[in-house]
Amino acid sequence: MNTLWEFLSMSDANVRYVTLGSILLAASSAVVGCFTVLRKRALVGDAVAHAVLPGVCLAFMLTGEKNQLILLLGSFLTGWLSLVVIDFITAKSRIKEDTAIGLVLSVFFGVGILFLTSIQHSGNENQSGLDKFLFGSAAALVGQDLVTFGIVAVLLLLSVVLLYKEFKLISFDVAYARTIGLPVRGLELLLTTLTVLAVVVGIQSVGVVLMSAMLITPAAAARFWTDRLGVMVVIAAAMSAFCGAAGAFVSYTAPAMPTGPWIVMLLSLLAIFSFVLAPKTGLAARLLLQRKVRRQMMRENILKTLFLLGEAQDNYSHSYSNKQIRDRRELPLLRMKEGLLVLRRQGLVTKSSQGWALTDAGKKEAQRVVRLHRLWELYLTQYLQVASDHVHEDAESIEHVLTPELERRLEELLDYPTQDPHQTIIPQQP
Template sequence: MNTLWEFLSMSDANVRFVTIGSVLLAASSAVVGCFTVLRKRALVGDAVAHAVLPGVCLAFILTGEKNPLILLLGSFLTGWLSLIIIDFISANSRIKEDTAIGLVLSVFFGIGILFLTSIQHSGNENQSGLDKFLFGSAAALVGQDLITFGAVALLLLICVTLLYKEFKLLSFDPAYARTIGLPVRGLELLLTTLTVLAVVVGIQSVGVVLMSAMLITPAAAARFWTDRLGAMVIIAASMSAFCGATGAFVSFTAPAMPTGPWIVMLLSMLALLSFMFAPKKGILARYLLQRRIRKQMARENILKTLFHLGEDTGEYSHSYSKKQIKQRRRQPLFQMKSSMQELRRKNLIRKGPEGWSLTEAGKKEAQRVVRLHRLWELYLTEYLQVASDHVHEDAETIEHVLTPELEQRLEELLNHPTADPHQSSIPQQP
C-alpha cells in the first residue's frame, strides 16, 4: 500500500515523465490502430515499426546526437519510405501486398541492424542508449523527450477527433466516401501518416520489435466488446492507457522490469481475456450460444418427431414410447432425456401411462417447425432448382433459425402453398 501511495504521489520527476509518456504513447497508438485494423492494414504497422530503425540510425549518423526531434524525423522518413515501396511493389509486380510487406520489413530491419552495429563500433560517445530503440526503454524518457513525443501524441488524438467522421466512412465504405466527394486519396495518405507517426512515437517506449503490438492489440481486443467505432476507440484507448500506467508502476516498484515489454504483456493479457470472455463475440459466449442452439434444435426435433408420428396415425394426441421416438429420430439417449424433461417443464409434451404425447401448445410449436421445414424444401426446389430428394438435409438445419419475417416472405413468394415437393401437407398457421 505504501509503495502504491508513493507511486501515485509521484514525487520523483522521472516517474512522472515515464508514466505520462507511457499513457500518451499507448493511448494515441491505440486510437490510430483502430482504423488500421478496420482497414485490414495491421501488417503495415508491423512493417513500419521495423522500418523506422534505419531512420533512427541515419539521423544519429548525420547529426552525431540523440535529439528526439531529429530522431523522430529520421524514423518518420524511413517509415514513410517503406510504405511507398510496399505500394510500388504491390502495384507494379505480381507480388501481393503481404509478401511485399514481408520483404520490406526484413530488408529495412536488416539495414537498421547494420547501421546500429556500425554506430556501436564508431566510438561515438553519444551512442549510449541508442540500441534501446530495438526493445524500448520508457524508463529513459526525460523532460525533452516527453515534450516532443507528447506533442506528437496529442497531435494524433486531435487529428482523429477532428476527422473522425471522414476516417469512419473511409474505414467502412470508401466507395461511398468517393461518391459524395470526399478526398479519399488525401484522407488515406493522412491516415497512413498518422499510422507512421503513431509507430514513431511509440518506439521510445516499447521499441521497433514490439511496437506493432501497441498499435494492433488494443484495437483487436476492443473489437470483441462492441460493434460501434466510437466505443471501440474509447475502449482501446482506455485499455492502452491503463496498461501504460500499470507498466510504469511495475517498473517503479521493480526497477529490473522494463516498462515497454510489461505494457505489451498487459495488453496481451487484456486481449486474451477479451477473446475468451467478451459478451456475444468471446469464445465462451459463442460456445454457450452454440450449446443453447443445439439444445433448442434437439427439443424442436423431438416435437417434430411426435408430430410426424401423429401424422402417420392421424392422432396427434396419441402417446408414444421413447423407443418409438428414438426409432424415428436418432439422437443420444442422455440428450433425449434432457430435452424431453425440458419440454415437459414448458408444458409442450406430457407423460402418460403409455408414453409421451404433445400438449396443445406443443402441437402448435411442432406445426411451426414442420411448416418451416416444408416451406424451405419447396423454396429450394422451385427457385433454386434443387432436386426434391436433395433438400431434406438443408431444411433440417434452416428450420430452426428462420424468423417469422422470413416465414411470411417465403409464404408470399410461394403463393401460400399447401403441399411440399413430396406432396406432404404444409401445416397452416394456427
C-alpha cells in the first residue's frame, strides 16, 4: 500500500509522463478499437501496426533526423496506405479480405525491417533508438510526447462523441445507413483514419508488434460484459486506462520490467477473466446455463414419460418403478433419480412403495410438454412436409423451448387441432 501511495504521489516528472501517456494511449485506442471489433475488422489493426514501420524508416532516411512529428507523419502515411491497398486488393481481385490483410502485413513489415537494417548499417549517428518502434519504449516518453498523446486522445474521443450515432449505425447496419442517406464511404474513411492515428501514436509506447493488442483486446473483453455499445466503449476505455496505469506502476516498482508489454499482459488477463467469468456471456455462465437447461429437460422428460405411461392405461395417478420409467424411455439412471428427487421437492411427483406417480400439478406440467411436442409434430408434417415417422426427434428438442406465445401461434396456424400426425389426441391446455 505504501508503494502504491508513493507511486501516486511521486514527484519524478518522467514517471508521471509515462503514466499519463500510457493511460491516454490505452483509453483512446480502446475507444476506437470498439468500432473496429464490431465492424469485424480486428485484423486490420494488426496490419496497420506493422505497416507503419516502413513509414518511420522512410521519414528518417529522407530527413536524417528523429523529428517526432515527421516520424509520425511518415508512419501515418504508410499505415493509411496499407488500408487503401487492402481495400484495392479485395475490390479488384478474387482475394478475400483476410488474405489481403496477411499479404499487406507481411510485405509492409518486411520492407520496414529491410529499411531498418539499412539504416542501422548506414553509420548515421542519429539512428539510435529507431529499433524501439518495433517493441516500444514507454519509459522514454517525455513531456512533448505527453502533449502529442493528449492532443490525439482528445481528437479521437471528440470524433467518437460527435459522430457516435453515425459510427454506431455503420458498425451494425451499413445497408440501412446508406438507405437513409448517410455518407457511408466518408464515415468509413474517417473511422479508418482514426484507427490509423491511434496505432501511429501508440507504436512509440508499445511498438508495432503489440499495438494491435492495445486496439483489440480491451474491446473484445468489454464485449462480454454488455450488449450496449455506449457501455462497451466506457468499459473498454476504463479497462485500458487501468491497465495503462498498472503497467506503469509495475515498471516503476521493477525497473527491469517494460511498460508496454505489461500493459498488454494485464489487458490479456482481463480479457481471459471476462471470457471465463463475465455474467450471461462468460464461459462459466454459459456452462451453468447449459447445465440448468439439461436438468430442466431431464425433469420434463420424466414428467412426460410418466404421463405417457398413464395415458396408455388411462390412469394418471398410477405409480411406476424406475425400471418401468426407463423401459418406456431410455434415461441415464443417476440423472433420472436426481430429477425425480427434484420433482418430488417441487410437488410434481410423489413416491410410494410401488414407485413414482404424478401429482395434479405434475400432470398439468407433463400435459403441457406433451401438448407442445404433438403440436410441433403436426406443424412439421403440414407446413414443412416432413414424413410423420421423421418428426419425433425434432419435436423432442423443440418442445422444451417453445414459449406460450409460440404455442398460441401454432394453434392458430394449425386451426386448433385435436390430433397429432399419428392420430393421437393432443391434450388441451390444462
